[in-house]
Amino acid sequence: MSLRLYDTGTRSVRDFQPRKTDEVGVYLCGLTVQGPPHIGHLRSGVSYDLLIRWLRRSGYNVNYVRNVTDIDDKILVRGAEQGRPWWAIAYENERKLAEGYDALNVEAPTYEPRATGHITQMIDLIQSLLERGHAYATEAGDVWFSVSSWPDYGELSHRRPEDMLSGAEPGNKRDSRDFGLWKAHKPGEPLDAAWTSPWGPGRPGWHIECSAMARRYLGDAFDIHGGGTDIMFPHHENELAQSRGAGLDFAKYWVHNGMLNLAGTKMSKSLGNTLSVSALGEKGFSPAAIRYYLTSVHYRSAVDFSEDALGEAQSAWERLSNFVRRAAEALGLESTIGGMMCADFVNAMDDDLNTPAAVAAIHDMAREGNAALDAGDDTAATNIAGGVRAMLDQLGLDPFDAHWDDPSDAKLTGAVDALVQIALEQRAEARARKDYAAADRIRDELTQAGVTVKDTPRGPVWTVD
RNA sequence: GGUGGGUUGGCCGAGUGGUUAGGCAGCGGCCUGCAAAGCCGUCCACACGGGUUCGACUCCCGUACCCACCUCCA
DSSP: OOOEEEETTTTEEEEOOOSSSSEEEEEEOOOBOSSOOOHHHHHHHHHHHHHHHHHHHTTOEEEEEEOBBOOOHHHHHHHHHHTSOHHHHHHHHHHHHHHHHHHTTOOOOSBOOBGGGGHHHHHHHHHHHHHTTSEEEOTTSOEEEOGGGOTTTTTTTTOOGGGSOSOOOOSSOSSTTOEEEEEEOOTTSOGGGOBOOTTOSEEEOHHHHHHHHHHHHHOSEEEEEEEEGGGIIIIIHHHHHHHHHTTOOEEEEEEEEOOEEETTEEOOTTTTOOOOHHHHHHTTOOHHHHHHHHHSSOTTSOEEEOHHHHHHHHHHHHHHHHHHHHHHHHHOGGGGSSOOOOHHHHHHHHBTOOHHHHHHHHHHHHHHHHHHHHHTOHHHHHHHHHHHHHHHHHTTOOTTOGGGOOHHHHHHHHHHHHHHHHHHHHHHHHHHTTOHHHHHHHHHHHHHTTEEEEEETTEEEEEEO
């Protein structure tokens, strides 16, 4: 079996067959960096990270492009509000986004282009749309895409023009459905937010950016285009129309991830109901647990975020993590490397990235592994532990991944280790003479200091909370 | 109003026309000096009403409720 993916364009799960045998081009609409990222954005990052990792493990050489939109109306508004250059705000948020991705172990894309670096490519595309009669320029210096000139408009989101509510953005356009390709510079807007063009100074419309950047780095035709369901219309519909209108084949498959809701409503910048990774960290949730949480639901499902659910996910994640650590302590870390993923896991991933089922397969194996360790069956335990680690690693959740280490802890560990060892030796002596009151007192004191001690057949093990 | 998605056991969350999802929490047991971890067992289910079928949570129709998009938004 091989990968099957849900394709929004056909509204069905399709066998994934890239244009070239062993290469895959993927374009993901990244963020408009008008504010710091929240976990809804990061959910999208994790979802596509899982896809990319699975494509790579399936043998494809993946060219993964995820853009940053660093110029738009709201960024200019933020700049005016804060009395700072708009580009400083965009870049600040872009860095925070990168930190968020990194915290959740989301791998960097092959390339991360910025919209402002591709104005000439956008102008080229707009010109070819004008030449082909799919766009028109106004005296004010705006350029609009003519929706009525493109009969296939609506093919992605399956909307009919007559079904659409009126009240689209105002402007000097001929048809209310037409969307902006180029926005003329307006009085009062910063001069450094305008570029010269055949139609006068201005800046690009949102949609044209992605068409131009996808074309530059992935070519006129590529395999997968992704983003959140909230931008399927109009953004992706518009991208598709203008790229096809310019004579490009564009994307073969369209993938959309579901929204992350808070109290039943979409988490969004405009609603202000956002939650950041660092805020969750302050509440005691680890980045690995957050990633596990986002991985344990299907990427197309809406997720109603709750701290209770995240707490349950953290417990579940610790169960897997505990098994891997336990196995490494018993068998040696080397023994847990290079295992095989089980068939249930592979089949689940091939089935439109059914990560909840994949995670369930890991839990099943972890149970068997724990039983093998209990029984002293090191051969079986080694095989299972290696498989569990391989699968967790595939999901970006290997407990031993250095990514999860907190560098600030590293210095302390050495010092604490020496101190804890002294205490544990005293406790061992107390236990040897069956003075359990004294032994428990030492353990309680360590617990109060944040050091959790547990006894295993191979002696005590401690962790810092 | 249009389009799409959803409603699963105390909670999270997959899936299937007839056979245990998985996890968290609870309960009982084993193990342990105790605890933790782990293992075994166990309780709890498919919004509502019709229909198709030998049999439906799983297909069809209807009803209710929820969400998203139709305007910037992953």
